[in-house]
Amino acid sequence: MSIVVVAIKKSVLVGKTEKEQFVNEVLVITKIIHGNVVKLLDYCLEEEVPILVYEFIPNITLFHHIHNEEGGTSWLSWENRLRVVAEPASALSYLHSHATTPIIHRDVKSANILLDDDFSAKSSDFGISKLFSIKEENVNIVVHDTLMYLDPEYRHTGNLNEKSDAYSFRVVLSKLITGK
Structure with a gap:
């Protein structure tokens, strides 16, 4: 008998919005097959409090390492x-570009990039992600993102697209380079 360590994602709040985000996360993540995305192992959506079971990622978030918070280390050489x-x-x-249905992550930030045993980065938290049709150039949706990562064009127009994720990723890159 082998022991498998997993991570359990369970909402603290149990409202309609939280349940919808859990269902959305399952719908989105089951369409993703990529080595740098955290793996969903199982889920239970039928209970009052939905539960998602993910692979365990031991080296916490990139945010913790950039800001050298508790659990962060100084392994962030330029090569790393x-x-x-x-x-x-x-x-x-x-x-x-390559998923069967394109996906806008909508919450790209250093706190949603996890680091595994080998410090390989894995994107996580797809609860507010959006599947979109190639025909949809812009998606008008409400974003509950951290403001500093939010695309100014989205704030101005209310339209969100893959460029919004690219903007958020540039903020992560800036934080990684500067350590701030």
Whole structure:
């Protein structure tokens, strides 16, 4: 008998919005097959509090490492920074261009980039992601994102597209380079 360590994602709040985000996360993540996206192992949406079971990612978030918070380390050499930035960039490219249905992540930030045993970066948190048709150039939706990562064009027009994810990713890149 082997022991498998997993991560359980369970909402603290149990409203309609939270349940919809969990259902959306399952719908989106089951369409993604990429090595730099955290793997969903199982889920239960029929209970009052939905539960998602993910692979366990032990080295916490990129946010913690950039800001050298508790659990962060000083392993962020320039070589490691380049690798860590290339991996979620590859995942975003896949979401926008290679997934069977293109996906806008909508919540790209350093807190949603997890680091595994080998410090490989994995994108996570697809609860507010949006599947969109190639025919949809812009998607007018409400974003609950961290403001500093939010695309100014979206704030001005209310239209969100893959360029919005690219903008947010540039903010992650800036934080990784500057450490701020």
